[in-house]
Amino acid sequence: MSSDSAPRVTVSERAARAHDGYLMLVLALGSAALGAFALAMKQPLVGILLVVTSVLTLAGLYMLNPNQAATLTLFGAYIGSDRVAGLRWANPFALKKRVSLRDRNLNAPVIKVNDQRGNPIEIAAVVVWRVRDTAQALFQVDDYEAYVRVQAEAALRHLAASYAYDHADEMPADSITLRGGQDAVTQALKAELQARFADAGVDVIDAKLSHLAYAPEIAQVMLRRQQAEAIVGARAKIVQGAVTMVEAALQGLSERDIVVLDDERKAAMVSNLLVVLCSDRETQPVVNTGTLYS
DSSP states (O other): OOOOOOOOOOOOOOBOOOEEHHHHHHHHHHHHHHHHHHHHTTOHHHHHHHHHHHHHHHHTEEEEOTTEEEEEEETTEEEEEEOOOEEEEOOTTSEEEEEEOSOEEEEOOOEEEEOTTSOEEEEEEEEEEEESOHHHHHHTSSOHHHHHHHHHHHHHHHHHHHSBSSOOTTSOTTOOBTTTOHHHHHHHHHHHHHHHHGGGTEEEEEEEEEEEEEOHHHHHHHHHHHHHHHHHHHHHHHHHHHHHHHHHHHHHHHHHTSOOOOHHHHHHHHHHHHHHHHOSSOOOOOOOOSOTTO
């Protein structure tokens, strides 16, 4: 025997039938005064009705601060939301739950995940968010604040798995990485969070990575690799510049007929100049007091 599951009800925010609370407060106090007068005049039925009306009217009053809303439910049915600040009045039998509409910060904790290349990294983010739809926030998810925290962690894990931490030799030069493509990564994170928060009626105002590093077990290895890559790159630039300088020196000597060198002496001169220019230490000159060939 099988039974069909009940369809999921989608609830969206709509305006509640709420009124100015100050006017209703005056009416409640007036009704209470008239009820007391009627009781004093030996008219108990009228007096009791007026007092009960006053109590019910006072029960419908509630206060809203700026950037705060109240959702109203009547016997389990959602009847609307009120976003007007101040003293407000609505159906006294309706339950009223306040929801903050202010911007909130979520400082996601540091989590360890694997990047696109499988390297373990540590990543964390700061997310600025606010409630857009009060009905969705309260009735589409069980706890929208916990939902935001869990979905933010899931989005971070997916983001880390979609990009490499840093460039590698086998990667294209224009590849986006977590470390180098901050703007693109930020936009991707915001889009991922917005898609995940949609069911809870939450908007993402801003999202940025607050922590990004290799996991401790590979941090030293990766640091040495980066240092080696930096040294190799620097040496390549030095050698390229030294070759250009040696070429210019030989061309200048040849054009001005300052000295005529055979191939062997040119090779010796090139060798000496490259040693001087490419050395990472200061070189000590040796003065030749003899002829060019001795």
